[in-house]
Amino acid sequence: MSVGLSIHELLTPVAVIDEAIMENNIKVAQEYFDRIGRNFRPHIKTHKIPALASLQTAAGAKGINCQKLSEAEVFADAGFTDILITFNMLGAARLERLKALNARVDLQVVADNSAVVEALAGSFDADRPLKVLVECDTGGGRNGVQSPADALHLAETIDTCAGLTFHGLLTYPKPASEAEVQAFFAETIGLLNRAGLKCPVVSHGGSPSLFESHLVASATEHRAGTYIFNDRAMMRAGMCDLDDCAMHVIATVVSRPTETRAILDSGSKALTSDLLGFADHGFIVDYPDATIVSLSEEHAVVDLSGSRNRPEIGDRVRIVPNHTCVVANLFDQLVFHRDGVVTRMETVAARGKVV
Amino acid sequence: MSVGLSIHELLTPVAVIDEAIMENNIKVAQEYFDRIGRNFRPHIKTHKIPALASLQTAAGAKGINCQKLSEAEVFADAGFTDILITFNMLGAARLERLKALNARVDLQVVADNSAVVEALAGSFDADRPLKVLVECDTGGGRNGVQSPADALHLAETIDTCAGLTFHGLLTYPKPASEAEVQAFFAETIGLLNRAGLKCPVVSHGGSPSLFESHLVASATEHRAGTYIFNDRAMMRAGMCDLDDCAMHVIATVVSRPTETRAILDSGSKALTSDLLGFADHGFIVDYPDATIVSLSEEHAVVDLSGSRNRPEIGDRVRIVPNHTCVVANLFDQLVFHRDGVVTRMETVAARGKVV
Numbered sequence: 064m065s066v067g068l069s070i071h072e073l074l075t076p077v078a079v080i081d082e083a084i085m086e087n088n089i090k091v092a093q094e095y096f097d098r099i100g101r102n103f104r105p106h107i108k109t110h111k112i113p114a115l116a117s118l119q120t121a122a123g124a125k126g127i128n129c130q131k132l133s134e135a136e137v138f139a140d141a142g143f144t145d146i147l148i149t150f151n152m153l154g155a156a157r158l159e160r161l162k163a164l165n166a167r168v169d170l171q172v173v174a175d176n177s178a179v180v181e182a183l184a185g186s187f188d189a190d191r192p193l194k195v196l197v198e199c200d201t202g203g204g205r206n207g208v209q210s211p212a213d214a215l216h217l218a219e220t221i222d223t224c225a226g227l228t229f230h231g232l233l234t235y236p237k238p239a240s241e242a243e244v245q246a247f248f249a250e251t252i253g254l255l256n257r258a259g260l261k262c263p264v265v266s267h268g269g270s271p272s273l274f275e276s277h278l279v280a281s282a283t284e285h286r287a288g289t290y291i292f293n294d295r296a297m298m299r300a301g302m303c304d305l306d307d308c309a310m311h312v313i314a315t316v317v318s319r320p321t322e323t324r325a326i327l328d329s330g331s332k333a334l335t336s337d338l339l340g341f342a343d344h345g346f347i348v349d350y351p352d353a354t355i356v357s358l359s360e361e362h363a364v365v366d367l368s369g370s371r372n373r374p375e376i377g378d379r380v381r382i383v384p385n386h387t388c389v390v391a392n393l394f395d396q397l398v399f400h401r402d403g404v405v406t407r408m409e410t411v412a413a414r415g416k417v418v
Numbered sequence: 419m420s421v422g423l424s425i426h427e428l429l430t431p432v433a434v435i436d437e438a439i440m441e442n443n444i445k446v447a448q449e450y451f452d453r454i455g456r457n458f459r460p461h462i463k464t465h466k467i468p469a470l471a472s473l474q475t476a477a478g479a480k481g482i483n484c485q486k487l488s489e490a491e492v493f494a495d496a497g498f499t500d501i502l503i504t505f506n507m508l509g510a511a512r513l514e515r516l517k518a519l520n521a522r523v524d525l526q527v528v529a530d531n532s533a534v535v536e537a538l539a540g541s542f543d544a545d546r547p548l549k550v551l552v553e554c555d556t557g558g559g560r561n562g563v564q565s566p567a568d569a570l571h572l573a574e575t576i577d578t579c580a581g582l583t584f585h586g587l588l589t590y591p592k593p594a595s596e597a598e599v600q601a602f603f604a605e606t607i608g609l610l611n612r613a614g615l616k617c618p619v620v621s622h623g624g625s626p627s628l629f630e631s632h633l634v635a636s637a638t639e640h641r642a643g644t645y646i647f648n649d650r651a652m653m654r655a656g657m658c659d660l661d662d663c664a665m666h667v668i669a670t671v672v673s674r675p676t677e678t679r680a681i682l683d684s685g686s687k688a689l690t691s692d693l694l695g696f697a698d699h700g701f702i703v704d705y706p707d708a709t710i711v712s713l714s715e716e717h718a719v720v721d722l723s724g725s726r727n728r729p730e731i732g733d734r735v736r737i738v739p740n741h742t743c744v745v746a747n748l749f750d751q752l753v754f755h756r757d758g759v760v761t762r763m764e765t766v767a768a769r770g771k772v773v
Contacts, residue, residue, distance in 0.1 A: 074511055074773040108715060130716045150683070150716060151672040153732055156429055175673050178731040205717055206673045206681050317506040318530050318561045326561050328505070332747055333772055336691040360463060360743060361485045361505060361772075362560055376533040377508055388715060392687055393747075395770040414770075415750040417688055417716075418429040 065398065065405045071379060073405070075315040076329040078390055079398045082406055084309035085291060086118070092273060092290050093122040099277040104128045104147060104266070106288030109388040111413035112397065113141035115291065128268075128286045132157055132164070133416035139168050141412070147171040147266070149198070149233065149286070151179045151206065157418065158186040165193050171264070173198040173233055175206045180220050180227070187226030194230035195221050196264060201234045201247040211251040218260055231264030231283075238271040238300060241278035248281040271300040294387040295346045296339045310397075311348070311381040312390060314363065316374045325353070325374055327363035329382060332393060334358060337386040345382040350374060355382070420753065420760045426734060428760070430670040431684040433745055434753045437761055439664035440646060441473070447628060447645050448477040454632040459483045459502060459621070461643030464743040466768035467752065468496035470646065483623075483641045487512055487519070488771035494523050496767070502526040502621070504553070504588065504641070506534045506561065512773065513541040520548050526619070528553040528588055530561045535575050535582070542581030549585035550576050551619060556589045556602040566606040573615055586619030586638075593626040593655060596633035603636040626655040649742035650701045651694045665752075666703070666736040667745060669718065671729045680708070680729055682718035684737060687748060689713060692741040700737040705729060710737070 065072075070079050096103035102125040107116050116127050116138060126145025129135040135146050146168050152161050164170055165187070174180045175198040187193040197217050200207025208214045214232060221229040232251055236244045248265055255262045267282035270289035276282065289296075292310040293303040314329035334345050336358060344355040344363060352370040355363050367373045374380060384390045391397060392415075396408045420427075425434050451458035457480040462471050471482050471493060481500025484490040490501050501523050507516050519525055520542070529535045530553040542548045552572045555562025563569045569587060576584040587606055591599045603620055610617045622637035625644035631637060644651075647665040648658040669684035689700050691713060699710040699718060707725040710718050722728045729735060739745045746752060747770075751763045 072511075074509055076772055151681075153670055153672055154429055156427075175675065176731055179672070182732075200675055204679075205675075205714060205719060207675055209675060315508055317508055317534070320530065320555055320560075320562055320564060324559075326506075331690070331692060331744055335686070336693065336744075337686060338691065359560060360747075364560055376531055377537075389686060389691075392715075393770070394772070415748070417431055417749070 066407060068405045070313060070398065070400050070403050070405060073313065073398060075313050075379065076333040077313050077398055078394045079311050079313060079400055080292065081309045082399050082401050084307060088291050088293060088307060088309060089119055089122050092287070093124065095274055096276070096285060097123060101276060101282060102284035104284050104286045105291065106130070106286050107134065107138060107413070109288035109291055110391055110397070111411045112409045113138060113143070113412055114409055116143060119291070125284065126169070128288070131416055131418060132160055133418050134413040135164060136160065137413040137416060139164055144168045147286070149173050149235070151175065153179060153182055158182060162186055166191055170194065171196060171230055174217065174221070175208050177217065177220055180217065180224065184224035184226055189225040192226050192228045194228050196231045196233040196266060197221070197229070199232055199234045199247055199251065201236050201244045202240050203235050203237045205235060207234065211247060211254055214251045215254040215258060218255060219258060222260055229260060231262050231266065233266040233268070235268050238269065239275070241272065241275050245279045245281060248279065252281055270297055271302055273302060289388055292387040295341065295383050295385045298383070305348070305383070308383045310384065310387045310390065312345070312384055314380055314382060316376050316378045316380065319376055323366060323368040325365040325367055327365060327380065328361065329363050330361040331358040332360045333390070334363065334382065334384050335386065335389040335393060337389050339385050341385050345384050348381045348383060350380060421762060423760045425668060425753065425755050425758050425760060428668065428753060430668050430734065431688040432668050432753055433749045434666055434668060434755055435647065436664045437754050437756050439662060443646050443648060443662060443664060444474055444477050447642070448479060450629055451631070451640060452478060456631060456637060457639035459639050459641045460646065461485070461641050462489065462493060462768070464643035464646055465746055465752070466766045467764045468493060468498070468767055469764055471498060474646070480639065481524070483643070486771055486773060487515055488773050489768040490519060491515065492768040492771060494519055498523070500524045502641070504528050504590070506530065508534060508537055513537060517541055521546055525549065526551060526585055529572065529576070530563050532572065532575055535572065535579065539579035539581055544580040547581050547583045549583045551586045551588040551621060552576070552584070554587055554589045554602055554606065556591050556599045557595050558590050558592045560590060562589065566602060566609055569606045570609040570613060573610060574613065577615060584615060586617050586621065588621040588623070590623050593624065594630070596627065596630050600634045600636060603634065607636055625652060626657055628657060644742055647742040650696065650738050650740045653738070660703070660738070663738045665739065665742045665745065667700070667739055669735055669737060671731050671733045671735065674731050678721060678723040680720040680722055682720060682735065683716065684718050685716040686713040687715045688745070689718065689737065689739050690741065690744040690748060692744050694740050696740050700739045703736045703738060705735060
């Protein structure tokens with residue numbers, strides 16, 4: 064119902080997406096992966112909107128990446144047939160749903176330990192085996208087997224399970240660690256070769272170093288989510304410029320209690336509290352020297368002491384959030400625009416899908 | 419459909435509420451305010467569930483407090499008739515909706531500046547005037563007029579507007595600042611008296627120092643949200659004990675990559691990144707010496723190096739979140755239980771209501 068309106072007429076706070084910037088982000092990333100001859104699998108956790116994943120696959124992406132079973136179910140319902148879930152699956156009810164999903168799409172999951180492999184093996188059978196990638200901790204310090212030897216061992220375990228197919232390796236790396244990732248992958252692939260295990264997929268990931276993916280020579284695919292919108296953390300990583308940030312949270316100045324303090328109507332329930340290493344809560348495009356020093360749930364407190372230009376009550380500001388993936392998850396809908404004119408609203412279909 | 423199940427059978431992550439603890443939290447707070455002879459107005463931002471606000475008003479609460487217009491609309495639809503919105507209202511479309519709301523409930527709003535008062539005055543008329551409280555910054559450093567003289571001045575401005583009624587004073591204080599709040603209120607009330615302005619409501623607020631509300635002798639009501647569930651920040655404030663925390667996020671250990679690292683399936687899309695001054699991301703009841711050192715969107719990284727007991731893959735843990743109000747906002751439903759048996763599910767009806 065807002066189509067055709069100016070984004071400046073929308074009630075705030077509101078998360079808006081610039082269609083042209085988003086389209087360019089999709090295009091530039093896909094062209095890079097086409098150029099280096101590598102599959103690209105966008106992570107839908109950033110937007111959770113099937114219509115956007117359709118733009119990504121239409122551009123050439125090979126399937127999608129989900130982080131949770133419930134997200135994958137939403138995207139399967141929307142017609143996506145090539146889905147990778149990059150999260151260990153545990154729990155009888157979850158495995159039952161996973162099996163139902165595997166029956167209707169080309170599904171891959173990950174495992175980084177034998178308990179998860181055992182649980183998967185107990186739920187799947189040789190009629191419709193489940194493809195499993197071994198998740199490797201190449202330095203990211205989250206999930207993952209700790210060494211190439213451990214990766215081989217887990218791959219061999221998977222290979223002995225009738226209901227499972229060892230399908231390859233995966234990492235979510237720390238940024239700028241292509242050499243470590245390549246070393247880990249290369250050594251593991253050597254071990255797998257010697258053991259006679261095929262490794263069709265070697266999956267690298269992350270938006271911050273997306274355009275360095277070619278440095279991981281062994282990888283066959285790359286996964287990334289944030290790149291579609293970009294955000295302040297991606298700017299800091301040198302992955303994009305301000306002009307490449309497709310998402311803005313538009314907020315209104317609702318109070319100016321003092322000369323140097325402004326209050327915006329975008330709190331942690333609009334921007335989230337994700338700092339990602341920043342000391343403040345987003346970049347105000349229109350007042351680059353102003354600082355969002357703290358958030359309450361519905362208030363942002365802005366320090367204007369370093370800002371010559373100071374907004375008045377009722378003024379609207381555009382904020383590039385620290386982390387776009389968590390912002391989309393707070394809104395029921397994202398608003399899209401071209402040159403400030405609303406083109407469409409899209410429901411964040413997989414929002415709230417946490418299991 | 420989960421009623422009667424054990425909470426240990428629910429897929430994780432899940433936010434569960436202990437009915438008995440919640441009922442006791444409601445009872446103890448209301449008894450305190452009954453004892454000191456002060457109205458209590460629960461803030462529904464914590465739960466956003468009409469059925470819970472009904473428990474609060476049934477216990478004796480006078481009306482409810484909302485933070486946004488859209489929340490208030492949801493609660494008006496659910497039958498609540500005494501609503502205070504503690505946020506400056508700006509924007510033509512918002513004021514139109516505010517006027518419609520004022521036509522059907524006993525509504526109060528706040529203002530801390532003349533621009534907001536002008537906007538309100540332009541939208542309301544003497545047939546059905548809007549009650550406006552002057553928000554005072556008594557040291558909280560967020561919204562609010564900066565001095566009793568400024569409060570008087572804004573009250574006088576409101577009083578001259580045909581469509582508005584000056585209805586009193588309000589603060590959201592910094593914790594443990596009862597003396598400052600009382601001094602600000604007392605001086606302002608003196609000024610209002612001398613100016614011949616009636617001040618029916620003097621609204622104090624906050625859960626951290628809820629049980630110190632009597633120290634603000636001038637207050638006629640208190641507003642608080644978090645107290646219904648309590649959380650880690652309330653424990654730190656000395657406002658409650660661990661046994662008074664009604665909300666837990668139940669998570670599963672999905673990986674144990676190293677001796678001292680566990681990964682839970684409760685990331686920032688379940689716990690939020692709200693630190694509230696803590697260095698870590700929630701208190702694991704079952705492993706009190708373990709530390710949630712970082713969150714990704716769907717992963718919690720736990721450092722077990724200080725913990726003698728260490729969970730295995732598949733084990734479930736209960737987490738008291740740092741900040742309960744933002745957790746409820748991430749889930750579509752909260753699950754209620756008595757002694758671990760699910761009693762009901764409640765939709766978080768006003769979740770996503772940001773405008």
